[in-house]
Amino acid sequence: MSRYRWLEPAPAPSSAFDLTDFPLLSVILARRGITSLQQARSFLQPRVHELADPYGLPDLELAAERVRSAIRNRRPIAVFGDYDVDGLTSTALLTRVLRSLGAEVRPYVPNRLQDGYGLNLAAIDRIIKDGAALLLTADCGTSNGRELAMAQRAGLETVVLDHHHAHGVELPGTAFVSPRREDCRYPFREMSAVGVCYHLVRALAGEDVAAAMLPLVALGTVADVVPLVGENRIKVHHGLARFGSDAPLGLKELARQADLDPFGVTSWHCGFILGPRINAAGRMADPLTALDLLLTDDPAKASRLALELGKLNARRQREMERMIAEAEEKLRHGGRDAGPLLVLADTAWSIGLVGLVAGRLVERYRRPAIVLERGPDVSRGSARSIDGFNIAEALGQCHDLLLEHGGHSMAAGLTIETERLVELEERLVGILDATVGDDIPTPTLQLDAELHSSELTLETERLVSLLEPTGHGNAAPRFFARGLAVRRPRVSRDGKHLMFQAVGSDGTAVRAVFFNGAYALPDLVRLGRVDLAFSLKRDSWKGETRVELDVLDFRPATEF
Structure with missing residues (x-):
């Protein structure tokens, strides 16, 4: 079901609506700490000459x-x-x-x-x-x-x-x-x-x-x-x-x-x-x-x-999917999917991909993950973490077990003697328990605004695009809409993604894509009607341009 705890936005102050000629854009800017006309201009029209002296x-x-x-x-x-x-x-x-x-x-x-x-x-x-x-x-x-x-x-x-x-x-x-x-x-x-x-x-x-x-x-x-x-x-x-x-x-x-x-x-x-x-x-x-x-x-x-490079990337994707499938099989076979921390190693896993796999496992299982290329004597790997658990500091507390380590709060790398992997896992589980206790926090999803189905249009997407470039530190606006009916859900040919039509109470139908969300098909079908959290994207196909919902999460409908 829902992967996140949704943080719905607080009402915007009336002064926020003076920032631009577009109320939705103004509200999003205000909620990102942009409160003056000068700040809004600098944000929406960034200028190279504003760079400091090198x-x-x-x-x-x-x-x-x-x-x-x-x-x-x-x-x-x-x-x-x-x-x-x-x-x-x-x-x-x-x-x-x-x-x-x-x-x-x-x-x-x-x-x-x-x-x-x-x-x-x-x-x-x-x-x-x-x-x-x-x-x-x-x-x-x-x-x-x-x-x-x-x-x-x-x-x-x-x-x-x-x-x-x-x-x-x-x-x-x-x-x-x-x-x-x-x-x-x-x-x-x-x-x-x-x-x-x-x-x-x-x-x-x-x-x-x-x-x-x-x-x-x-x-x-x-x-x-x-x-x-x-x-x-x-x-x-x-x-x-x-x-x-x-x-x-x-x-x-x-x-x-x-x-x-x-x-x-x-x-x-x-x-x-x-x-x-x-x-x-x-x-x-x-x-x-x-x-x-x-x-x-x-x-x-x-x-x-x-x-x-395109061929190498396709090979990388295949290898990564193989490693993820093998990691999940290890979890099922070992009965370890309920553990608070995931530590997985395999001789057939590539050091070039272990970080990507660890990140996917964190996203799926909501707990820290360490994935390693297992060697006969020494193993090398990457760790990814969750909010509230500094994985680099935790590895630092285990420095006596490690040959090398380094990184930051959410991601780190490590090298360890293979025979000490079990000891490392036990030590880290203890540190995790002392840090966050039994209840690993559910990750939060900060939402920018609620949209009604009638607002799921190319014009809204055009307004949102004024916030580009988006990414870390300036996330693409995250919206939510209530009570959308799910129509024609299906899984992509590669078995990874989930696509469906999201239909509002006014009959507006919009294509929705949940990347890497194929696992959620049974829940989506069972619910039939959901609240969606999403970003807006512009999709062009065969000369036709349309708005598309990039699904971030869903929950049972709270309004019909």
């Missing part, structure tokens, strides 16, 4: 000078980026711009399956042997003091462009550009790594060159799930607006092969269509495939690489 970031001036010096003196520059979308877009951004400025640039990206995250000594050795004089790291480096020191001893200058937590971190001799530094005075600190790299490009090449790179910045920012507010909103808004004209050739081809119009790409497309295809390279094979796509200017090569 030199406000610590060490950015030193980083820029080191790059300029390398270019002047024709000294090779190594750019080492992470294998995820933020790292790959960062690497592509720096490589493209520095080459346009005359630099000799050699990009490097680690292999997730072989090298793991961040700089490693083998990579440093390779960079030294390749003759680099300056090393830039993108989306990594904060935790790589040893590797950076090795590079410096070999004569390289070092620059770190990162956004990960840097409490107590010191990197002697390195230009350490990060909004997370404790001494950072830059007014916005929640940016992605590609957002940090963008500021270096502003300093090196000017605002016009930097602005043309905003499509890459938008993709990396959305995919890294940083809050889409403040500066991030400005970058993503303008990056999406320029996507059709300025995105790299390969990225536009990737969009076309996913049946997207490059001139109509949204934040949702970045997060759920393009981002997963870019990530699939690192999860399933070699991230250099994705980097090559972002760097190529050859149409034939772009087409071939985009096709390859």
Whole structure:
């Protein structure tokens, strides 16, 4: 039945209706803390010139000078980026711009399956042997003091462009550009790594060159799930607006092969269509495939690489569904689905996918989950959590059992001796019990407004689209409607999704899709009439455009 505890909105103050000419839009803005006309204008019409001075970031001036010096003196520059979308877009951004400025640039990206995250000594050795004089790291480096020191001893200058937590971190001799530094005075600190790299490009090449790179910045920012507010909103808004004209050739081809119009790409497309295809390279094979796509200017090569990424993503989806099915079978077979914490491991599971599987299990079972690639001696995995239980802190309390661990409150990674897995589970169950007790809280769903069936229209969707880009920190508005009849429910061909017609008391019928909700078909059929929580989407098919409900949850009807 209902997966969430619905938080229906409180009545909006009368002053809220003065924010725009549209009452629904005004109310949504007010409920998001936007209470003045100036705030509403800045939110609805974000402007690039409102970005702060890039030199406000610590060490950015030193980083820029080191790059300029390398270019002047024709000294090779190594750019080492992470294998995820933020790292790959960062690497592509720096490589493209520095080459346009005359630099000799050699990009490097680690292999997730072989090298793991961040700089490693083998990579440093390779960079030294390749003759680099300056090393830039993108989306990594904060935790790589040893590797950076090795590079410096070999004569390289070092620059770190990162956004990960840097409490107590010191990197002697390195230009350490990060909004997370404790001494950072830059007014916005929640940016992605590609957002940090963008500021270096502003300093090196000017605002016009930097602005043309905003499509890459938008993709990396959305995919890294940083809050889409403040500066991030400005970058993503303008990056999406320029996507059709300025995105790299390969990225536009990737969009076309996913049946997207490059001139109509949204934040949702970045997060759920393009981002997963870019990530699939690192999860399933070699991230250099994705980097090559972002760097190529050859149409034939772009087409071939985009096709390859599409195939890798399809394979990733199949592998993930297999792992989820096997995980659920383990739970059923072991009689463990009532436990407060899920810890599952298998020799056939890929380290590149365990985090995605853990996230799906948390969504389905509403409890923390740890999923691992089981090895004969050592197992590696990912953890995902629920509100109220800081999984990174919990793993920290088990540090004596772990070889490696790190992360944040809702997601973490770990490496452990396989023989200690049972002990880890027992310890974590005790910590969970002490933290949240017997009653694991039901996740909440904050709703923005109630809509009547007559308001489920393209015009309402158009108003809502003014809040784009939406995502983490600026969620797509979540609405609810009461007493909708369920007509013609069916499961998608792949057995994952649920589709039906939602019919209001006035006869209005709207297509509704519950992604990954096939399991709910029996409840939906039994109820017949429900309250729906949903977001509005615009769907185009065979020349026809219609509004569609992206179902978030349902409950028994409270009104007929």
